[in-house]
Amino acid sequence: MEGQPHIEPRNQDQMDSEREPAEDEWKSWQRGQVRNTLHLMSAAAQWILLLACLIYLGIDSLQPSTPRSEEVLWTHIRYTGESIKGVDINLTAEVGSIQIQNGSIMITHDGLYLVSLKGRIHFPDPDELTLTLWKTGKTTGSALWEQIVQDSGNAVNLMTVLYLFEEDNITLRTSSNATIADLSFSLALLSPFICSL
Incomplete structure (x- = not known):
């Protein structure tokens, strides 16, 4: 084993300190995904409501007026x-x-x-x-x-x-x-x- 470079084993603190930024980045990305999903659902609900209003107004305008x-x-x-x-x-x-x-x-x-x-x-x-x-x-x-x-x-x-x-x-x-x-x-x-x- 003399020909192999000596690799010092990492201590647990060093590994935890490297893992924390990665976990923070992962949590931030998940929060962003949840936020994007909520925005998408809100936009879809607004479009459905707008479409329902337009259909209602269209049907109402097609009703025959009182002579x-x-x-x-x-x-x-x-x-x-x-x-x-x-x-x-x-x-x-x-x-x-x-x-x-x-x-x-x-x-x-x-x-x-x-x-x-x-x-x-x-x-x-x-x-x-x-x-x-x-x-x-x-x-x-x-x-x-x-x-x-x-x-x-x-x-x-x-x-x-x-x-x-x-x-x-x-x-x-x-x-x-x-x-x-x-x-x-x-x-x-x-x-x-x-x-x-």
Whole structure:
């Protein structure tokens, strides 16, 4: 054994001191791996949540919207028939969401209403006739609009916006006996009044 170089045996302290930096490096690397894994899991969870939100919004946007006819209060009336002097014409709704009771249009919301009225009036008297859009409230009644018809068979035409109140009743009447032909009467709520307390 003389030809071999003499190797001193390492003492335990020297080996421990060399092993400590290696163990510290190994523990640091493991902590880094755990941290990276947690970051990866967090990013994956965020992407899944984002994807779920986008799917929800996409499905919600594909839902059919509520038709405008269900949102707006309106009515359309067609009438052909006789009217008696000073008596309300017995109106009945052809279509719409505003109720008509006993020939009167029942207003259920305060607000601006678009009113359209067209038709022809025939009357036997040589005098003129007045067609009146009448409003009856809780205690009083008043004319909202009047048109004088001078010749039998003339057309009446109204397109206006009126502010009407809840519990008003709207009717039509003539100042003399007449025959009304192809009356088209429409009423639609444009903007409801919202009371702020």
